[in-house]
Amino acid sequence: MSGPTARLRADQPFYQRNHCNLCHSKEIECVIGLEPVPCVSPNVGESAEAREAATIRVPLDVYLCHGCGHIQLAHIIDPALQYTHYQYRTSISLGLRQHFQTLVDYVHRLIGTADGRLVAEFGSNDGTVLEMFQALGFKVVGVDPALEIARKATERGIPTIGAFFDQGLAETIAQERGKAAAIIANNVIANIDDLTGVMSGVRALLAPDGVFVFETGYGGEVITKTLLDTIYHEHISYFVVRSLPSFLDRHGLELIDAEIIASKGGSLRATVQHRGGPRRRSANVDRIIAAEREAGLDGTAPFKAFAERVGDIRDRLTTYLDQRAKLGPTIGYGASVGSVTLLNYFRLAQRLEFIADDNPLLGALRGPNYEIPVLRSDEIYQRNPATAVVLAWRYVEPIKQRHERFLAQGGEFVVPLPAFSVHRGR
Numbered sequence: 321m322s323g324p325t326a327r328l329r330a331d332q333p334f335y336q337r338n339h340c341n342l343c344h345s346k347e348i349e350c351v352i353g354l355e356p357v358p359c360v361s362p363n364v365g366e367s368a369e370a371r372e373a374a375t376i377r378v379p380l381d382v383y384l385c386h387g388c389g390h391i392q393l394a395h396i397i398d399p400a401l402q403y404t405h406y407q408y409r410t411s412i413s414l415g416l417r418q419h420f421q422t423l424v425d426y427v428h429r430l431i432g433t434a435d436g437r438l439v440a441e442f443g444s445n446d447g448t449v450l451e452m453f454q455a456l457g458f459k460v461v462g463v464d465p466a467l468e469i470a471r472k473a474t475e476r477g478i479p480t481i482g483a484f485f486d487q488g489l490a491e492t493i494a495q496e497r498g499k500a501a502a503i504i505a506n507n508v509i510a511n512i513d514d515l516t517g518v519m520s521g522v523r524a525l526l527a528p529d530g531v532f533v534f535e536t537g538y539g540g541e542v543i544t545k546t547l548l549d550t551i552y553h554e555h556i557s558y559f560v561v562r563s564l565p566s567f568l569d570r571h572g573l574e575l576i577d578a579e580i581i582a583s584k585g586g587s588l589r590a591t592v593q594h595r596g597g598p599r600r601r602s603a604n605v606d607r608i609i610a611a612e613r614e615a616g617l618d619g620t621a622p623f624k625a626f627a628e629r630v631g632d633i634r635d636r637l638t639t640y641l642d643q644r645a646k647l648g649p650t651i652g653y654g655a656s657v658g659s660v661t662l663l664n665y666f667r668l669a670q671r672l673e674f675i676a677d678d679n680p681l682l683g684a685l686r687g688p689n690y691e692i693p694v695l696r697s698d699e700i701y702q703r704n705p706a707t708a709v710v711l712a713w714r715y716v717e718p719i720k721q722r723h724e725r726f727l728a729q730g731g732e733f734v735v736p737l738p739a740f741s742v743h744r745g746r
Contacts, residue, residue: 333359333398334378334553341515341557342567345387348394351623352382354551355664358687359397362657362694364405373401374686378553380661382623388566389618391539391558393551396513399484402554403465417448419583420506423535424452427502430531430591430599434458437501440493440525442485442518443508445469447478453502454478461497463489486514490521499527505534507587510557519571523594531599532573532592540612541586543622546629546738548665549658549711550585559588560617561608568592577602585714629739634666636740637709641671644732647706649673653719653733654712655685655694662711663687666736676700676708678722700726713737 339346356377364370379395431437434457441450444462446469454460454477462480464470470482483489494500503526512518522532537550539558551558561578568575576599577591593599616622641650652659652668652675663669669690676697685692700708700723708726710716713735720733720743727733727745735741 333373333376333401334395336379337394337396337513340385340387340390341392341513342390342563343385343388345385347386348383348392349386349620350381350394351384351620352551352627354380354382354548354661355667356380357552357660357664359553360401362655362660362682362685364402369401370405371686375688377688380551380553380664382551382558384620384623385563388563389560389612390563390567391543391560393553393556395553396556397553399465399511399513402511403484404467416583420449421452423504423506423533423589424449424456426589427504427531427533428453428456430533431501437527438498439502439504440500441504441506442521443505443511444473444478444480445506447473447476447480449504449506450478450480451476458501459497461493463493485521486517487520487524490525494525499530500525501527501530503530503532505532505536507535507537509534510536510555510559513556515557515567516571519568519573522592523572526594528594529598530593531576533589534592535581535583535587535589538580538586538588540615540617541580543617543626544615545586546626546633547585548630548737549656549662549713552657552661554657559590560612561588561590561605562612562618564590565605569595574601575605576600578605578608580608630665633736633740637666637734637736638671640734640740640742641668641707641709644707644734645671649703649705650707650709651676651700651703651705652692653677653697653708653710654715655680655682656712659711660685660687662736663690663692668709672709673703673705674699675711697722700731704729705731707732707734710735716743 356379359373359376359378360370383394439453439458440461442463444464450460463485465484467482470480473480539560542558564575572595574595579589581587652672655675655677674693674695680694733743
């Protein structure tokens with residue numbers, strides 16, 4: 321990850337960018353207006369600085385670049401505030417380790433045997449992916465600005481540099497450890513404002529025959545599948561394939577493959593090499609670009625449709641919850657960073673008694689006008705709510721299986737996304 325050279329003011333730890341994050345065109349248009357949300361997410365923890373920042377609301381509007389088609393936010397929060405004390409760890413996400421094994425297998429097929437070569441990852445978090453490459457005989461190095469997570473990964477035997485990734489650091493790694501046969505970036509490239517600095521780093525560290533493979537939320541799926549909870553300030557960019565070739569070319573790189581995968585509700589896996597490298601460009605790239613044009617993602621219509629859908633869901637959800645409130649308390653289920661977007665957009669903060677979570681990272685979700693306790697999910701049976709809004713909607717099936725007793729007692733799980741639905745007992 322790459323960060324700013326200086327901290328922003330404590331009383332306004334964000335700024336508004338007036339140009340595209342990829343092509344720097346000033347032809348960007350707000351295409352989705354969302355409710356402002358607190359400056360920090362649950363991943364930041366509960367320090368005094370985080371509590372103060374939670375009182376600051378930051379616009380969450382989505383912009384489309386008419387120059388290259390890139391989808392992005394324009395209000396950028398200080399990454400040092402967001403990531404230095406980051407709490408989230410890869411290992412706590414259900415099914416993510418298994419998914420990363422498929423990624424490691426894919427990259428391994430591309431680069432072949434280890435032969436003592438280096439695999440580097442920025443945004444490496446707890447080292448889950450690098451540990452898999454290490455087991456295959458590769459040398460590994462991680463880069464992550466979350467200092468405590470980086471320290472613990474290093475103690476586990478996964479050497480991790482606690483810093484933001486940029487060209488200077490990449491050159492140092494290349495001098496000390498050699499060029500990388502592969503550079504990995506999992507669910508982090510969307511979080512970076514200074515993409516120019518990061519791509520300069522990739523170019524400096526990547527071996528002549530190496531590959532840079534990144535996975536990130538796919539903007540096409542976010543918009544067409546109504547993935548509202550993936551829109552938050554950690555995610556600055558919502559990549560589509562058609563904006564990538566020209567961007568990468570400006571940095572001496574080229575896109576040679578692209579795949580839409582199921583991870584996190586809909587993600588893009590992109591494979592990149594040095595411009596003129598040894599691998600041929602897959603037909604997947606042009607196929608996906610054609611599909612994006614067919615879906616109208618080069619215009620504003622899909623974004624207007626998205627806004628209408630989430631507005632309709634909000635109306636149905638709030639009306640239903642107000643009716644159910646007569647039967648007993650309403651709670652939320654799932655205290656992730658995406659939950660904050662839903663709390664604010666769906667106007668849930670004043671409707672929820674608490675938020676249940678299987679692995680709570682903090683004691684409360686806080687905003688300028690609310691503080692909602694986060695409790696372990698078994699607390700459901702102590703407080704007997706009538707309704708639980710499943711903010712972690714992708715996991716509704718395992719949640720239902722875990723809480724059949726709640727449903728049998730007459731409770732209901734209400735799921736807002738990707739469309740409003742109600743789940744009851746048999």
